[in-house]
Amino acid sequence: MNPGSVAVVVSDDVGVPSWDLYELSIPCTVFGKPQPDLAEPWYDLLLCGTGDPGHDGSPAATGLSVRTPYGLDDLVGADTVIVPSVPDACVEEGRPLPPELIAALRRAYDAGARMVSLCTGAFALAEAGLLDGRRATAHWMHTAQLAARYPKIQVDDSVLYVDDGDVLTSAGLTAGLDLCLHLVRRDLGAHVANQLARRMVVPAHRPGGQAQFIDLSVPAADEGSLGPVLDWARDRLHEPLTVQELAQRAAMSTRTFHRRLQAATGTTPHQWLLHQRLARAQSLLESTNLPVEKVGELSGLGTANNLRHHFLKQVGVSPSDYRRAFARTPEPTTKPQPPI
Incomplete structure (x- = not known):
């Protein structure tokens, strides 16, 4: 099965702030390194700059330069298009996004590309009109601005990512990694996605509906203390397990077990x-x-x-x-x- 090409938009302002680089690195890591023992062929990664192909980002602005061999015209024809975070000024100050980027996103979607945003990349998809009438998300710090600026979008600030078929959006930072692994799972199956996640030393699957908000008032040791009972449950999934049984095995009340699992994983026991x-x-x-x-x-x-x-x-x-x-x-x- 050929998963096709993945075109990633690289802004001239990448690197300001530093987490832009993190969100750019996510699709590069997931889709850019061949994994011949897991799937052959692997994805074909295209880094598409918002400037001219081969253009170096301004070192004066970012402290580094990013050379992109492809331009915005190369978004059209890609199987998947990913927009990582857009510059902060476009979110906080309402600075317009490059019109050539918005036009290229529309052309790519019209050509049949699967459109994906990580964190504030949702603002670019929204400006292109690709989120109108859809449920979408972004980092919770920016969802109010997204909803106010684009009222046709059903903004959900409580989830890690939203899969709406041909358009997918994620919250910030690690949620972007969850969404990229979700794409691998969709394209190449659970086994490949799980093995890739294991190599990256990250959870194999966090469902999109898991909450962005984790109760940090609960000590980190709580997650570790639940580990043995969760491993025990995984070995007995074929049995009619109950929350009461899991709580009893963890030596907790049902209410305490529910609260601690929700705090550690962002999801309920059921x-x-x-x-x-x-x-x-x-x-x-x-x-x-x-x-x-x-x-x-x-x-x-x-x-x-x-x-x-x-x-x-x-x-x-x-x-x-x-x-x-x-x-x-x-x-x-x-x-x-x-x-x-």
Whole structure:
């Protein structure tokens, strides 16, 4: 399966502030380094500057220069277009974004590209009219400005990222990494995304609906103290686990367990279990030829109908379609019957 090309917009103002460089580095790290043992071919990464191709960003403005071999015209024809953070002045002071960038984004979308923003890159997609009537997000510090400036957008400041099919938006910093790994999961399957995340030493999958807000008043040790019970639960996903049972094993009241898991992971115990079971089902669909009914049983999602319901709601496709797209084992073949 060819995941296609990923064009990343590089602003002339990259590097001011320093986290712009971090958000630019995310798609470069995820999509720019070939992983031949995971998938072949890998993505084709294009760094597209807002100036002329080959132009160096101004060292006086940024303290460094970024040479981009591609220009905005190269956004058109890419399979995926990613806009990292836009300059702060465009967000805080309302300075106009380059009209040639906005026009190029519109042309890329009209040509069929999947459009993605990281953090304040949402302002560029919004200016291009690509978020009108859609649900979208950005870093919570900027969502009020996004909603006020573009009232046609359904701005959600409580999630890590929003997948609206052909247009995806994320909150800032690490949430951008979550969204990029989500794209790999969509394109190449859960196994590849999980292995890539492991190499990057980051969580394999944080669902987009997880909260941006984590209660930092809870000591960091709480997450570690939950580790043994969560590992225990992962080994028993096929069993009818209850929150009360998990809390008892963690030697906590149900209320305390719920609060501490929410603080550590940003999700409720029921949601955590559902996401773990879906991840197990994805792995089984990719790596085995087990019937869908058996996959539902082993993942703890129950019947085939229940598995299909959650898969369609959370993954967007049926289990059978997911297997056809990402199976790593050959489909079973029917042996010819001997002549009678």
